[in-house]
Amino acid sequence: MTIRLAGIIVGLVITGILVLWSLLPGALNYSAPEKPDYYAFKEELIEPAGGFSFEGPLGKWDTAQLQRGYSVYKQVCSSCHSLQYVAFRNLQEIGFSEAEVRAEAASWQVPGIDPQTGESIMRPAEPTDHFPMPYPNKTAARLANNNAYPPDLSLITKARPDGVHYVYSLNLGYKEPDPELVEKTGFETPTGLYFNVYFPSINLAMPQQIYDGLVTYPDGTEPTAEQISADVTAFLAWTAEPKMIQRKQTGWVVLGFLLFMTALAFLSYKQVWAGMKPKKK
């Protein structure tokens, strides 16, 4: 009885403190949060027509697309964004031959040591090297980019909510703001920032990079802005999770095994319990 009485008293005291000092003052000053004015410009993420080949439980890499995406990264993104967790040898996984990987690596310069003098030099990369950093350090990167640090892209599609669609949309999200809304909200894009309807705070430090015909594809694919964005997004989805397709394919094998074993387990459960179960009336 003592414990229950004490419990009731403690319960009422806790609730009383919560209601009188937190809930009531909060309720009296109740104010729904005001959305910042840039919310008016936000748009839903978009996806390419037909989606991406690697999506869904049966998805597969489109290696031609990954190779196109790699060339976009090399020609456009790599001047500001690093890809530090990916090595050149990994490119074999997207369909380059060993010789092609060797040649591709050699077309990049990475920091090294001159074996004759011991001085720091730039040397052609080996397949075992990782993609080089575009700037010597973070301070240099910020100085070159209006004090914004261009994030590493190796994990970008996993490091943003709905990352694959986010990256695809962001590349295509540079639009002219609706003048009526601008007048209504008084929203401004300061110099050095760029209006993008998919960026969380709308004003993005990266200017538009992807335009129709920006690159030419050796395989004859038409380089529209949508195509380029889809290709580089697919490539970045691969760099974020190179084992994605292996994962899904393994999953089907595991699932098949488990379904079979669980069916057996169910039958043995029914057999063991036969005769023990009640006769329902």
Added chain:
Amino acid sequence: MSFAWAKQYEPKSAFTKWIDEKLPVPRLVYNAVGAGYPVPRNLNYMWNFGVLAGFCLMLQIITGVVLAMQYESDTGVAFASVEHIMRNVNWGWMLRYAHANGASFFFIVIYLHIFRGLYYSSYKAPREMIWLLGVVIFLLMMATAFMGYVLPWGQMSFWGAKVITGLFGAIPLIGEPLQVWLVGGYAPNDATLSRFFSLHFLLPFVIAGVVILHIWALHIPGSSNPTGVEVKQESDTVPFHPYYTAKDGFGLGVFLILFTLFVFFLPNVLGHPDNYIEANPLSTPAHIVPEWYFLPFYAILRAFTGDLALFGVTLVPAKLLGVIAMFGSILVWFFLPWLDKSPVRSGSYRPLFKKFFWFGLVPCMILLTICGGSPAEEPWVILSQIATAYYFLHFLVILPIVSQIEVPKPLPFSITEAVLGSDDKPGSMEGGGDKPGKVVKPLPGSDPDGSLAPAE
């Protein structure tokens, strides 16, 4: 420690006889999870989760030990070492996804196990010790999971660690020095990561030790059951093996299928994208949220928004109130066996209790989870305050009063009657009714009819 009709282990070969004399491990297994452990025959699927929780613990220990062979607990390379596991270690991605989702599934299983206990009052005499040890296991699990989430050294790892270790700073007088001592600095740093790794490796084995005590304590009165009526006679029970090994085998299969769907097809949905960004002490994420299984307690922590002040003098700051309430919300479970004094165990025979359980406690926990994951703004603040108030009222006020005033439904005479209908009316069958044959000695604290005697 078992019922009189429990089967006895009989070693057959010369070798098992030799073992049985020297170190009777086969006998222990036989009595613990073999044919030597009689279990109520009417357990439903909610009784699968004990075995599943044990499976999860083993899964976490095995995957964790292997991951630890590749992981580096140095803030400079911790994040990169996790990426190394994901990209270069053979099947490393599978181990890591199994370990990360394994933690989530461990908590799903343990929450179902706890709520089974709450609904069927498994905490009541003679099983109080099992419940108390279970709450200890849950607290150890929370500490282990929290420290494990810090190890990848992503943004949520760092900021989550900062928020949670900051709670100790709310303790009056000793708070700040205590916090600096625990963290090894003023903010999470290399020393913090190393000690968290060390403890994250140690605690699962402590949990395993308490699990042994938990199971030991369970085998003294034996398992409870959905009617809450104690075992009276041999026809009320079946041997654990093969009856419940078969049923648990099926349950494990279903569990593994669901687990597989997450590990191989949705490995990141239960995590937070920010944790794929390396920890950066200079950049605070927009919303710091813990893992989903801590959200109800995080909501309780944040529900206290106002200092307890009288005439302009602050007696207890809001932060300390929140910390007390958050720890109190679990500590209150330690007192449940004595707060709920209804002589009936099973919620199925308690109409009023049942209403408060399904329409009070369960929606309250769901609401707390949603509020914990939402930003600290209206209407979530006020909803979390209402849910927190209900949470404490439920356990501390409603349960004691309900157990006093409620008129329970009539209980079945025995488990056998509950299963077979009227077949077990006294005298109708051998080994049951009024010819029970080998009747079990009533357990301390229970009436001969199996229900609990009121304490006062």
